[in-house]
Amino acid sequence: MLYTSPALETLIERLSSLPTIGRKTAARLAIYLFKQPDAEVKSLAEALYHLKERVRTCSVCGNITEDDPCAICRDPRRDQSIICIVEEPNDVLVIERTNEFRGLYHVLGGSLSPLDGVGPDELRIRELLLRLSEEKGVREVILALDPNVEGEATVLYLARLLHPIVPRITRIARGIPIGSDLEFVDDATLAKALEGRLLV
């Protein structure tokens, strides 16, 4: 069904081009927004506008920031000798939440995926190599990529590439989430964890 307002129609079209949003949901959101007070909608529009105007990627690590370089890269208290490589900016937040990592990050912007046309040139690998040649003191690179075949291939590719220039290359282990009952862990994770069992 088409609405009688071209402006509304345009908004629905824009919204439905977003990931996971179908036309029906887009229409519902648009009508909802229409019913909101002016100020609400204006502040949403401003937020969208500032997203592109103020937010940028850090030229050092590729994380999302408003100041370049980002707060993590500028922080002198962080261990400059360890770099943790992740796929997306969101992964930085996830690891930061643990409070267990005090080194620096490098955001690749995805993982190798020939089916989607993503090769090494599409990831921030050149930037990584450049960074490693400039920052001499890096002792360890941690590869914290997603536990799927794309992540695995990316780990293998990077390991080969970084071997001659970084003394220590590690990857994060995959296992069972802490605090979850075994019965609620999905079968695949449990099967892999059983295979990688440890001596006690």
Place this chain on the structure above:
Amino acid sequence: MISGQNGAGKTSILEALSVAALTKSFTEAADNTLVQTGAENFSLDAQFLSDLGVGLRSKVEYHLGPPARKSIHVNNDKLRRASDLIGRIPIVALTPDDKVITGGSPEERRRFLSLVLSQSSRLYLEDEIEFRKALRHRNSLLGNLREQGTSIARASALLAPWTEVVIERSARIMSRRATFIKEFSPFLLESYELVSGASESPPLRYAPMGFEHDAESAHQLRAFLEEEHNRREQEELKRGMTLIGAHRDELVILIAPEREAKRFASQGQHKSLLVAMKLAEFSYLRDATNETPILLLDDVFSELDAARSHRLLQLIASGRFGQTFISSTTRENFDEMIDFSSNQHRLFVVASGKIETR
């Protein structure tokens, strides 16, 4: 037993069981073809009872979309992936289309291996899913490299991680298949005797790309695959496809030493072999999963001669198998061998889309 005319909807009932247990039809039909003409979705709600008396409720919902949506719930929990249901409700189906297992291309026998092993081993299923994904990536990359005429050195570097994943998963899959063939053979021998009445034994041979050594050793397989890969990467680049891995191995069924069933078996031997493979699959899965599989026989009896038909029905009537669903257009042989008035056996008649209990 579900009886009815051709096209009455007997197979749909068996397919529904297959979807509820395996998330897809045993006919390999795409999900969108399972939706009734004119409808936009299908929805299945099935309750199973394990051998230990534990209930399992499986709900599968599918909507044509676009985009097509499929959701699966087990005991009211939404599954993250369809594959998480596979193996929880072991199921064995035999249909006339399965002829290709003994007579068709190697791919059909790989599909057979894959279906049995996926239901019996969680790790195997994961390895297969990951292998197929990595293989598609590698093939896509090979295609691009060929198109762009990339230098060999650069192509090798780009292929390397995908080669490693494909080889690693292949070695695990292939060694698991080799072990399976060894474990499966006694079951096949036993059921072949029961079905054919003959004591000849159809041996199986696992032949992964000419690999002569112990195929059960993933370690040796990996070394072999790496060697093969080094020898053939140039050819792969030229042809734009992966030539080594678990997608190229073969299960050979023999009817006599060095006589491959595919070429040398008679019509009758093919039929005995197929039924025997499926009954052996049943026994193997029961052993491996500690759960009696559901047996689906879709329009099988019309394909068998009187003697084989009689022996198979006798086996089923003997209670040797668990719950068995049979679809058939004729009832003649069944009425004399199966007592439908007892609680053990039930007869349903399907006519114009309705099911009636008799």
